[in-house]
Amino acid sequence: DSSRDIERSINFITAHDGFTLMDLVSYSMKHNEANGEDNRDGTNENFSSNWGVEGETNDPRILALRLKQIRNLLLLLMISQGTPMLWMGDEMGRSQNGNNNAYCQDNEIGWLHWSDLKRYPEIHRYLRKLILLRHSHSAWQTESTWPKVRWSGVKLDQPDLANHSHTLAFTIESAQPRLHIMLNSFTEPLDFELPKPELMWYRLIDTSLSMGNDFKEGLLEAVKTDHFRVNEYSSVVLVDGVSVFPFQKT
Incomplete structure (x- = not known):
């Protein structure tokens, strides 16, 4: 409905059901084995890519590409008209080890680790600047x-x-x-x-x-x-x- 005010829309890349932002660029398929349902639970439509290696890697080229894709996705989110929604932890590279249905994991898989902020401080810094851009430019003030x-x-x-x-x-x-x-x-x-x-x-x-x-x-x-x-x-x-x-x- 084009007559509705633009702030009524909510935009997001990730939400509580599905991959975290870090997992979206680190896994090409879900890894829900820990949920006890033989990896049958959780959606198979993740629209994700591991960019060369499934999950954790020490390859600097792949790591750099993943971080670039995170910045691309955050940019798309923050320049979109309407209200941006961010899944808590995405601003500091939170991962659920490829689990896209971790509601049942009251453990290391599902917890928010504040130490991630020390591991990926530049994601947090970059997002803060994007928020500042939204707040300081008239395109997102209407x-x-x-x-x-x-x-x-x-x-x-x-x-x-x-x-x-x-x-x-x-x-x-x-x-x-x-x-x-x-x-x-x-x-x-x-x-x-x-x-x-x-x-x-x-x-x-x-x-x-x-x-x-x-x-x-x-x-x-x-x-x-x-x-x-x-x-x-x-x-x-x-x-x-x-x-x-x-x-x-x-």
């Missing part, structure tokens, strides 16, 4: 009006919305400062055409960069070309005319 969005893909004004598509880009035009967001879930880097800035595009978020450098604070880097290379499995947010983050509320 209560009843839909922002004007210009949809694109790799090419300006040519979004590919087919099921097999791996890219999307859009410009939030009606809020200040303008934002241009590019999503690349393809296996290779892609060059995205940029809309003309009112002043200058600055890179705010690039999930392909190392954790800590992915979401800039302070002085932002200017983008002086009419295109931007978005690396594989990565998301980028550009801001128009504002060279410092956090934004100052007006």
Whole structure:
């Protein structure tokens, strides 16, 4: 119903039924053997990927890719209009060891471990910045009006919305400062055409960069070309005319 206010929607990636966010990028199938039902309980439709190894691994390449995908998913959640819902513990990498139906596990599997915050402090830091972005930008402050969005893909004004598509880009035009967001879930880097800035595009978020450098604070880097290379499995947010983050509320 397009007449309903946008804040009435609730958006989420994970909930109490299903994988945690960390398990969503660490397991390709459920592992509910500990529940005593021969792994028959819990949904088989998890829409997850282990990115190379099922469960725990010491492979730095796989670990880095998993953390990048977590940041991509958190970004999608926090830039969506409506109310974001976060499963407690996802902000610090909580895992249930692949168990997607752990209601019966009053033990290490189901407990929240505060020590995870020391293991994955950068997930928590990144999410705090995303929340600050929502609080400081007018695109997410409206209560009843839909922002004007210009949809694109790799090419300006040519979004590919087919099921097999791996890219999307859009410009939030009606809020200040303008934002241009590019999503690349393809296996290779892609060059995205940029809309003309009112002043200058600055890179705010690039999930392909190392954790800590992915979401800039302070002085932002200017983008002086009419295109931007978005690396594989990565998301980028550009801001128009504002060279410092956090934004100052007006």
